[in-house]
Amino acid sequence: MRKVEVISVNLGRRSYSIYIGEKLSQVGKIVKELGLGKKVLVITDSKVFHYYGETIKKGLEKEDYRVYIVKVPVGERHKSINQAIKLYEKCANCKLERDSVILALGGGVINDLAGFVAATYLRGINFIAVPTTLLAQVDASIGGKVGVDLPQAKNLVGSFYQPRAVLIDTKALKTLPLREIKTGLSEIVKYGIIRDKNLFEYLEKNLEKIRKLETDVLQTIIVESVRIKAKIVSQDEREERGKREILNFGHTIGHSIEAAEGYEGYRHGEAISIGMLKATEIAVAMHFCGSELLLRLQKLLKRMGLPTRIKKMDERKIYRSLFLDKKKKGGKLRFILPRELGDVFICESIPFHLIKKVLQ
Ligand SMILES: NC(=O)c1ccc[n+]([C@@H]2O[C@H](COP(=O)([O-])OP(=O)(O)OC[C@H]3O[C@@H](n4cnc5c(N)ncnc54)[C@H](O)[C@@H]3O)[C@@H](O)[C@H]2O)c1
Ligand SMILES: [Zn+2]
CATH class of the missing domain: 1.20.1090.10 (Dehydroquinate synthase-like - alpha domain)
Known part of the structure; x- marks a missing residue:
């Protein structure tokens, strides 16, 4: 049995827990503990989806969540306003509501992009981060900096928007390139x-x-x-x-x-x-x-x-x-x-x- 370490970010009403060493398959349990709505839009990239998409989907469905998945192409170039617009359309088509959840499954690119969409759609809906790169696990997924790049420079448009929880499965790093x-x-x-x-x-x-x-x-x-x-x-x-x-x-x-x-x-x-x-x-x-x-x-x-x-x-x-x-x-x-x-x-x-x- 591996030990799950829980670390909190203490920000009053916006406080949240970071679960380190938790299995991806336990995602449903974590969302459920927060008492959030029953719709979850998983935003991921095509590569990460290939490895972990099904596990996350099943983990949520096990707890009766209605799961929608959207795959963004791989790469920094897709951390863009255009991509965010496509994601807003997806949110609207899935009829996400204020208590629905956007879950970022991927590296820092997905974290920042999905977090930005969560921060702005309906003036902010629940955001859960499931980082799968080492960089995203120790840095991007913690602290609430979300945003997109502009052609002029990186991270020019964004917000501070804290997740409701962060799930870090260290085993997901096994597939990460050196x-x-x-x-x-x-x-x-x-x-x-x-x-x-x-x-x-x-x-x-x-x-x-x-x-x-x-x-x-x-x-x-x-x-x-x-x-x-x-x-x-x-x-x-x-x-x-x-x-x-x-x-x-x-x-x-x-x-x-x-x-x-x-x-x-x-x-x-x-x-x-x-x-x-x-x-x-x-x-x-x-x-x-x-x-x-x-x-x-x-x-x-x-x-x-x-x-x-x-x-x-x-x-x-x-x-x-x-x-x-x-x-x-x-x-x-x-x-x-x-x-x-x-x-x-x-x-x-x-x-x-x-x-x-x-x-x-
Ligand atoms: N918000 C913040 O505080 C913060 C902090 C640091 C960096 N960032 C942002 O993070 C981004 C960089 O993030 P990154 O380095 O994670 O890059 P990334 O998100 O592009 O991921 C790197 C590559 O790894 C792949 N990948 C992800 N998880 C995998 C896994 N488990 N197995 C196999 N492949 C996997 C991805 O598909 C991608 O090809 C930048 O946009 C940067 O601005 C944000
Ligand atoms: Zn850095």
């Missing part, structure tokens, strides 16, 4: 650096087992990551109190690398891997932290098979997107920099020449 596992690991390394020295050390010690996707080890790193994100989100839901912002460690430069490549060259976690190293290089150069931390981070990311340096990319393109970053406040670039393992701070006073130097 590159997707690595991209999720990068965010877990991030949690170690920003908040949890022990998690970082655990990753260093257990990398072989993680590679083999050993259930216990995966469960541990997912639980610890979710705990950190859930706590931060509980303290600063809408990124207004300077707490949630530390989750952007590695993302200032990371986002720019992704944008410069037109979101095609790198997976998100790969760009973040480089971004975390560049931020740490800046912290070392400004004497906020010692070079041992940089070496240790570099070693771990390399062992994970994540990129540690920028490949033949136009530097100017990175600058351009760096200074267009939507997270920039008052014209200043904000970086999250490490002081030591488990401790970071927000820094706005980084000399331009230093940013330039680390990017070369």
